[in-house]
Amino acid sequence: MKNKIILIDANSLVYRAFFALPKTLATSSGQVTNAVYGFTSMLIKLLKEEKPDVVIAAFDRAAPTFRHETFEQYKAHREPTPNELISQFPLVKEVLSVLNIPVFEMDGFEADDILATLASEAEAERDDVIVVTGDKDAFQLVDDHIKVMTTKKGISDIVIYDREKVRERYGVTPEQFADYLALKGDTSDNIPGVPGVGEKTAAKLIQQFGSIENLLKNLDAVENKRWREMLSEHASEAELSKMLAVLDREVPIDVDFDECKLDGWDEEKIRALFSKLEFFTLLDRLLSQNKQRTHKADDVQTLDTALEIIDIASEEIFAQLASDIEAGHHIAVAIISTGVNTVDRQITSVALATGDSKIYTCIQEISGELFPQEHTVLPIDRVLSLAKPYLESKSINKTGHDLKRMMLALWNANIKPQALDFDTMIAAYLLNPERSDYPIDELAAINLGISVAADTERERLANEAIANFRLKPRLKEQLVEKDLFKLFEEVEMPLVPVLARMEHEGVGLDTDYLEDLSKEVEIFLENIESEIYSLAGRQFNINSPQQLGFILFDKLGLPTAKKTKTGYSTDANVLHKLVTVHPIAEKIIAYRELAKLKSTYIDALPKLINPKTGKLHTSFNQTVTTTGRLSSSNPNLQNIPVRTELGQRIREAFIPSNPGDIFMAADYSQIELRLLAHYSEEEALLEAFEADMDIHEATAMQVFGVLPEQVTSQMRRMAKVVNFGVLYGMSPFGLADRLDIPLADARNFINRYFKRLPKVEEFIKKTIEEATKKGYVETLLGRRRYIPELKSGNTKIRSLGERFAVNAPLQGSAADIIKVAMVRIDKQIE
Template structure:
């Protein structure tokens, strides 16, 4: 008989881990609730259940800390931040889900989860169980035995880790797992405020254990130590013994392993479904139901259907009435060829067939005031995809699908019949990501006119931190799960089908459902936009921007591929030479791309940065850019490694990748602009991402040289807002000193330097100006003295003095920043000059780290967002001028505060003042906007 397995989950360790895994992109519900911690924990739990199929499972929670350890040491865990609100909210939900899953919760007041798990693990081991302690916490390694293992859940693409005795001995460089307690006692633990032995870090602890074997033996033989370490340990023997006691997991808690109770049983699926829907965990509900209740998934039994239940119509008369015509209106005989039979479903979706059916449908379509439409195509590349069908909806629960022939001449004839609808100024067109549809239809000579409503963008303004794809929105707001595209054509890969391979009946259900759902979402979002006071922003900026972006994406930009090929060869040669230099400096050949090998060379061998370098949770040294940048001035090898990394990234991401992104049909590069990604309102760019081309390095700037004008008759023009964010904060804060400097066209960084360093303008040094520039831009993002000293040659004390002098020079700036934070605390959001809101749910958090991040956003979001809004207005106005004037010149790119144009040489003199005027007058403030314009054969030259 095989050995039974028990899995014990360390609840809070997994909850905190899950919460911080989503910290940069939190999971927010439509009601504004942060569900990151719940999602993170449930991901870990579900992964264990699916992967391991355990016989027995339980979850242990802390409740009120450890009475025993507090009695030993009152400062135990004293310096921990307040638990984030999202985690406090999460715990009751998690426990409710566990109860619904019939998973036992182990919780005893005054006892920590570590001790509960340790006690039960040892009890279960005696009953011949294999025990897996599911936790990322290394402290549990002390409990590992022949039948007790540490189970570290998968994270960030890495697989699970299971630590048995060999893994623990190797990780801690010890002879027995119990020595982990001595290791932890010697090192101490800043998170738990366990003091440890002063001067003993990880390396020293391992060394001492190899020599002495235990804390007690070390303290009994301090005469064998030397120097400062000996003095420190001898003076802190009591701390060492205390620390070991604090680090020891207790094995005698008042809990008992209950084999029957811990057996994994079938959950209450109805209850879990209810909780998952409440939390808006759509994918998790689907996964859960597939695991425990496949029928509910297949038949969608557990989801409330908002779509109107209409019985299938069987007579031709009933089918005919769907189009809104009576016998007298049609004047034609009704036959079965007009419309396809309706399936017996809980909605009314219909295929438009036959000339009469098409004619009647278009007549009815033209009588509508608001219609949702959706294109079905052969692929997601809007430049090369062909129409497979069109779906329409203008009444809840009803939709129509029109299949298109594969022959493109025939398809064009069919599209032409719909031109009056698409080009009608009086019919509102609704869509989800309608920019894609605009681009598809443009290939068929259709220009969509009239009012637009994009549900994806509407929701972005309503709840910018949430996801905006249609299925998520439908499940959240309509409590209805639409059929996914993967269910129709399969997942991405060589086996994925084309839409042309799917039966018309299947496409009809899928496409008509999309139109119906999107139509219903529009009805939901319209009043919410009004309530959130973002309707004006929606109508006057975001929606008018859609055709502007579509035109830019369709136009694309010319790329000098031979130049990039040459650059690739040169870059490969230079990076290889630099790699060789680094290996020579290190005295050995190693893999620069391996963080493990790099950390060992820099920190173990070369001792750069001193003995106490941070390690990641996997036990490797942290070698990220932030760490190495901090050490760059300490050794040339660090500078060389950073340069090598940048060269390799430039080559793979841009130099070698860009030529592959040239469209075969147009011969140009066509980026996609996304309006619904950045919460600040800034556009983001994808395929390729042109906004992330580094411009601070010479090699990064050189990539811009590859972007060239259309041909010899055209010139690239770059128009760039000068210091727009500083101008905005000066205007919003009403800071007279800064406003005056801008109005007098002074060099703002030099002007700031003169004021904060108290020197005449003409005596400002290059270094003073550079430091003032760093503060000017850093202050918006809440730069600290520590951060400023890292970015400049200033000491931390000098940096602090510079920041103080800065605020004394610009006192209203500091008041404005505090006002923004206060406004956010009171209202839960901040907003741009045009009313774009950034919601800050953590602004009143008791967790200092979380709250500080929200406070920084309270200051910089209105600045960044206002800059984004202003350039969008400029783009809309310039596009309008170019279209109305039938210019040959085209707007091609928007990159941060810069616009790039392909300008016909005959229009070069005329277009520059027009662009400058429109950009500088897009939004009027107390501080004038300034635009710098450059021209050239390539982007680098123009910029």
């Protein structure tokens, strides 16, 4: 029985992945993994789509090959391999090792030669072969049983070449491909070829003469005089180029393809490696692929065979559930709910795990095909009614994934859940705040080695409940190990019901006021529009960057940077620099600000009012930012403008929900600068805060060496910009741009700042050094932010990491303190 064999040019694919994917793709510890990720992703794709019997990978070795010894300039033009890539090759080999994929490499030969030898041996046995590579010299291997899969751009654009495809693309047969390369040359390998001969000429000559040797013997038959002369003059280069281009099919290696067949994987090793690399999505894909590949239920189990799923088909069965709950005092809850909005969510299905292998389910709507009719269940409303005392009990702990969403849905069912003590999503977020999301599927695959995927809704929900039950001790152990459990238990978990109540309560909005404001702004916009047209000398689409660029720089002749392919830049920075040059710039800035405020807030907010409550209900996101700060979405109520007069008027549209109520606002004064004083122990800052001074005025006094009454508004403004600039790593260039002052003045001001406040500079330096060494920084309460950018060989990325290192402890500590305050204030209100 013939095999389907995939041969991988590992060096080629790893290089392509490295340059195709961002270098910021790295583990929490700072190990760049973009090349490993790209290679592994493509490998999993190959396993899934091609379903090979055998996979073999070949690598280059550092030792010179026979080609280097023959031609010193072979590949000599290539840049040295970046350090971030060198460190990834052992990781690629680890991936291949845990997947039991054999690796071949040999001194004196390239991976291409090894693949050519393996392909020839497989073809001789009539096996089907796919050579996976990014190098086109492999096209010479294509035969009846050999195809080449290559990437055109990056690693995602894949093309498979058979004999016809090679002829169609290059105009020559696979057997003639090395001759074709010998004529045109190959810049990637520094194969010289014949000067002046390109793709079309090379193809035409090889079509006519069949090979380099026959061409050089019959130069008189070459009709084009220039070609004939070039070929005669560079005949030796052509012969050398063919020698370099031809792949060696007789590398002295022994292989038994039957012994190389894909076999079962050790999933513990796979999970350990993929968790180390933080390839969470790839792990889930691979585990699912392994299950499909082996067709064995015990290879990648959905869950273990002892799992007991019980349908709540009667009140007698619920009584059994109640008994289990009372015995264990801990349940894991998973729900399915309808409705996107906070106050509209309705629970349709629920699963309650009372142990790590026993689950009770109630699925309200089930297809007859998936769930036979004889499997009846109690109505969901009845089950929730029966479960209410247990869900509201303070002595029965509940575990779940995204408990805020679950809490809101239960409130709509008139259930006030208590003792929600462990949210697996929040635990995962604290352990790795760099991720964009934390789906239960990935958490289960990474930490438990199980998949929650299932063929029916019932089984899927049951699997989620069990996964949460089992995840709690595993994630708790990791939180304790990283000194994060106190932050989790005392800050993040108590905050969940606070945020839920905030979302559920919503905020009132004066729609009549906004309607009047919209009409008023519309008139303003029309007036500004007329002024802009007058200044421009014609009407045009102000919202079109192309038309605006033409007016500003072609018609009015204002100074600009070099024109790009897409036209002139008309962004805010460009316009602000033109304010002193021409009055049209200030009018356009005002027009844009008004138009944005009108469309984003004045006109948009009333449309988002929930008809059921008559209020706005945002979502407060607890697991989004890397620093621990909360974010708001749908709509974003943390971004309502305040600095402009119109922004302040928009804020007036927010009103208390009940007549007679008032808003109370509570905030910390200069919290991040106070934290800078705390961390740096800079006496000047500490004394200024303790004396309740204006911190920016106090800084100006220090930097300029003046008395309080001598501090001008410009001095204070400069001090304020630098105070906050220190928090975000502002450079002299940034300060010069922000204050519109010469670069030398900005540099001198920053130097004076650090000379007068030396402990601030010392804090920055020490923080960056420690972060580089440990790979992360911590807030006052122990929240971690990992900063892999600090290990980058790219100066810009490393500088970005340094800014993160200084800012994260300050911004993150501020977030922690605010959260503590929110929890305490909520208790007072209650």
